[in-house]
Amino acid sequence: MPDLPGxxxxxxxxxALRGLSDAAAIQDFLNPSYSGLxxxxxxxxxxxxxxxIWQAIEKKEKIVIYADYDADAITAxxxxxxxxRRLGAITDTYIPDRFSEGYGMNIEAMRKIRQxxxxxxxxxxxxxxxxxxxxxxxxxxxxxxxxxxxxxxxxLPKAFALINPKNPEDAYPFKYxxxxxxxxxxxxxxxxTDRRRALPDLPDGWEKWLLDLVAVGTVADLQSLTxxxxxxxxxxxxxxxxTKWPGLKAMLEAADIKDKKYSTxxxxxxxxxxxxxxxxxxxxxxxxxxLIADDKQVAAGLAKDLGALNTHRQLLTEQILSEAREKMLxxxxxxxxxxxxxxxxxxxxxxxxxxxxxxxGKPVLIMDKGEEFATGSARSHPKFDIVKAxxxxxxxxxxxxxxxxxxxxxxxxxxxxxxxxxxxxxxDTLGEDGAAPVLEADAxxxxxxxxxxxxxxxxxxxxxxxxxxRPKFIGRGMxxxxxxxxxxTAAHLKLKVLWDGKVADAIAFRMGFLALQLxxxxxxxxxxxxxxxxxxxxxxxxxxxxxxxxxxxRDKQA
Numbered sequence: 225m226p227d228l229p230g231x232x233x234x235x236x237x238x239x240a241l242r243g244l245s246d247a248a249a250i251q252d253f254l255n256p257s258y259s260g261l262x263x264x265x266x267x268x269x270x271x272x273x274x275x276x277i278w279q280a281i282e283k284k285e286k287i288v289i290y291a292d293y294d295a296d297a298i299t300a301x302x303x304x305x306x307x308x309r310r311l312g313a314i315t316d317t318y319i320p321d322r323f324s325e326g327y328g329m330n331i332e333a334m335r336k337i338r339q340x341x342x343x344x345x346x347x348x349x350x351x352x353x354x355x356x357x358x359x360x361x362x363x364x365x366x367x368x369x370x371x372x373x374x375x376x377x378x379x380l381p382k383a384f385a386l387i388n389p390k391n392p393e394d395a396y397p398f399k400y401x402x403x404x405x406x407x408x409x410x411x412x413x414x415x416x417t418d419r420r421r422a423l424p425d426l427p428d429g430w431e432k433w434l435l436d437l438v439a440v441g442t443v444a445d446l447q448s449l450t451x452x453x454x455x456x457x458x459x460x461x462x463x464x465x466x467t468k469w470p471g472l473k474a475m476l477e478a479a480d481i482k483d484k485k486y487s488t489x490x491x492x493x494x495x496x497x498x499x500x501x502x503x504x505x506x507x508x509x510x511x512x513x514x515l516i517a518d519d520k521q522v523a524a525g526l527a528k529d530l531g532a533l534n535t536h537r538q539l540l541t542e543q544i545l546s547e548a549r550e551k552m553l554x555x556x557x558x559x560x561x562x563x564x565x566x567x568x569x570x571x572x573x574x575x576x577x578x579x580x581x582x583x584x585g586k587p588v589l590i591m592d593k594g595e596e597f598a599t600g601s602a603r604s605h606p607k608f609d610i611v612k613a614x615x616x617x618x619x620x621x622x623x624x625x626x627x628x629x630x631x632x633x634x635x636x637x638x639x640x641x642x643x644x645x646x647x648x649x650x651x652d653t654l655g656e657d658g659a660a661p662v663l664e665a666d667a668x669x670x671x672x673x674x675x676x677x678x679x680x681x682x683x684x685x686x687x688x689x690x691x692x693x694r695p696k697f698i699g700r701g702m703x704x705x706x707x708x709x710x711x712x713t714a715a716h717l718k719l720k721v722l723w724d725g726k727v728a729d730a731i732a733f734r735m736g737f738l739a740l741q742l743x744x745x746x747x748x749x750x751x752x753x754x755x756x757x758x759x760x761x762x763x764x765x766x767x768x769x770x771x772x773x774x775x776x777x778r779d780k781q782a
Contacts, residue, residue: 234673235681238666238695254684256455258432264413266396269385273369274413276384280344281313282419288342289317291512292327292349292403293503295496299441300348300371300404302515303434306469307411310430312423316342319508322570327632328625329357338364346410347371349403351381352390353625358383371406373447374625375611377618400448400691404441405456408434435460436467437515439687443488444496446630448691457687461486471514474527488687498527501534504571541572541579548576548590549583559651560613561586562644564593564600564637574601574630581605587613589633589647591640597622598637604629607659608651617646663771665751668698671724676765679754696770699723700749707742719769721748729757732769741774749773 244250252260264270280287287308291301298319305315318333328350334357337345344367351358351370358381361368368383375390387406389396401409408431415431439460442453449457464486467473472495479494502511510533514526544565551563561584568576573590581588581603587610591600604610609628614621620643624633635643688694705727706720717732717739730752732738742748752767 232678232681234667234669234678238682238685241666242692253454256458258455258459260455261412261452262396262398264409264416267387267389267409268394269387270410270413273371273385273387273410274417276344276367276369277308277313277346277410277414278417278419281308281311284314285344286314286316286342288337288345289315290329290333290337290345290347290350291317291319291508293319293322293508294349295444295499295511296403296441297349298499298503298508298511298515299437299444300402300407301512303404303407303411303437303441304346304348304371305516306437307414307431307434310426311414317512319503319512321507322503328623329354331357331360334360334364334366338366343367344369348407349373351383352386352388353377353381355379355381357381371403371410373401373403373406375627377611377615377625398452400450400453402442402445402447402453404438404445405447405453408438408456432459433463433468436464436469436472439464440472440491440495440499443491443687443689444500446690447627449488449687449689450691454687454692457488457491457689461488461491461687464490469515469517470520470523471517471526474514474517474520474523475530477524478527478531488689492689497537498530498534501530501537504569504575505533505537505540537572537575540569541575544568544572544590545576545579548580552580552584552588558648559586560589560644560647562589562591562640562647564591564598564640566593568592570599573599574603574632577601577603578630587647587651589644591633593637593640596637597634598640599634600632602626602631602633608654613647613650616650617643620646663751664696665698666695668700671699671726671728673697674699674723674726674728674754674765674767679756679765682754694753696751696753698749698751699767702728702748702750704742704744704746704748706744707739709736709739711736717769728767729764730767730769731757732772735769735772738772738774746774 239250244253289301289304291297301317305317308315318337320330320333346369348371350372352372352374358368362382369385370383372388373390389399389401411431411434435456439457442457447453475495475498481494499511502508511530514523517523547565548563552561555561570592573592577588577590587604587608589600589602591598602610610631611626611628614624614631614633620635620639622634624631626632682695702721702723705722708718710716710718715734715736717735719730721728721730750769751771752769755766755768757764757766
């Protein structure tokens with residue numbers, strides 16, 4: 225382990241587990257610099273794309289931004305719109321309806337966009353696998369610039385320019401940019417040119433004001449928070465504290481978030497769900513209009529509407545979750561779990577799939593089964609590439625796309641069972657290599673490490689997320705002093721324990737059922753994260769329990 229004077233041994237050990245063993249790498253990790261972002265011109269088509277965009281700006285040609293409808297895409301379209309308009313572009317945005325048009329580019333939209341006079345279209349967070357749509361754009365004389373980050377599942381589209389770190393013909397070094405991250409790389413390139421410098425009243429570095437939106441989309445899309453993503457999210461959190469955008473301010477106010485010490489929790493659990501709620505329940509336009517709003521009153525009204533949609537989305541999710549879980553319990557031995565229901569809202573099946581994948585520790589596919597077609601979402605774990613599984617069954621699919629752990633798809637309803645069997649065949653080819661990873665902790669600690677000092681050191685590891693998870697610890701032999709349920713539906717477990725003479729508080733989400741099993745003086749082991757619980761002006765250190773072993777006495781006897 226490296227010699228880091230002033231750092232506790234526990235912290236040094238945690239850094240080493242992240243592959244950080246020399247002082248320079250550790251300093252880059254703990255204090256990431258904006259200058260660490262890669263040159264956007266490392267994308268082979270970046271110069272070509274920027275030249276075409278500048279041509280449109282200088283000729284006052286309308287640019288249409290074509291987006292998907294999730295938080296990554298909505299923030300990407302906002303970044304592209306706000307940035308290009310600041311450069312003098314005339315822009316319009318097309319966001320397909322999740323329910324009538326589905327995911328990605330579609331032929332009718334291409335025709336409409338061209339008929340309305342656009343000569344240039346830029347996609348954000350979609351387009352990589354839209355072969356036919358790209359061909360149509362060429363036929364129509366509509367120049368197409370694709371900015372995306374999804375996996376390639378076949379031939380490359382014949383676009384004017386393709387900017388995607390997953391492009392096998394490209395050599396961009398960082399492969400885990402999100403859709404909004406790729407959009408920001410385009411803005412980086414656009415703002416770093418002599419043409420930009422000729423514009424009046426545009427200070428150097430203006431594009432950094434877009435980083436709060438980049439941070440929201442990056443965290444929402446669950447991509448690796450390492451290297452470039454870590455830098456953009458870290459700086460984005462700082463920018464969020466002084467955001468220029470009335471829409472983000474209004475959302476934070478509507479959510480009653482007053483403290484400006486924002487974290488990835490703020491991005492992923494406060495802002496992103498509200499953005500996603502628009503596309504899941506109604507139309508994503510509502511979220512996009514909020515993010516680009518320049519009027520405080522308009523933004524406040526839109527933020528209130530999104531809050532109501534999010535509440536409705538939460539109720540729908542719980543309803544479908546309960547129905548889908550019943551279907552899952554009937555197939556406990558299957559390596560890939562699938563459930564379909566009539567009338568399940570397309571906007572919440574992805575959320576349900578994610579919750580059940582976490583609960584069962586297996587890949588889960590949830591779909592809305594229509595009379596002719598079924599549309600669904602899939603969620604998986606790091607050892608099971610769900611896109612490869614879908615490729616294995618692609619002859620049964622109308623369309624599909626996504627990432628290694630999250631994907632969307634459409635197929636004929638009559639093929640659902642055959643589709644499930646094909647996925648099970650793929651799972652069998654992986655054997656144990658495709659099994660869910662075992663829950664692992666970073667270190668076993670004692671009550672002496674359960675302290676504000678440890679917590680404050682760990683905060684330097686922020687932003688937490690995929691690739692840089694919040695450290696998990698094992699605590700042994702804790703004596704239960706109090707166990708009770710909390711939450712509106714009594715779903716969560718609140719504990720007070722005595723640990724080596726120190727009294728500690730703990731919360732275990734969705735473990736309320738254990739309240740009746742845990743008795744005073746009973747000893748438990750637990751895997752947990754350290755967190756700060758702030759309520760009514762009071763700040764307490766507590767454990768956020770991930771897993772509990774209630775049988776340690778029996779284990780010792782065995």
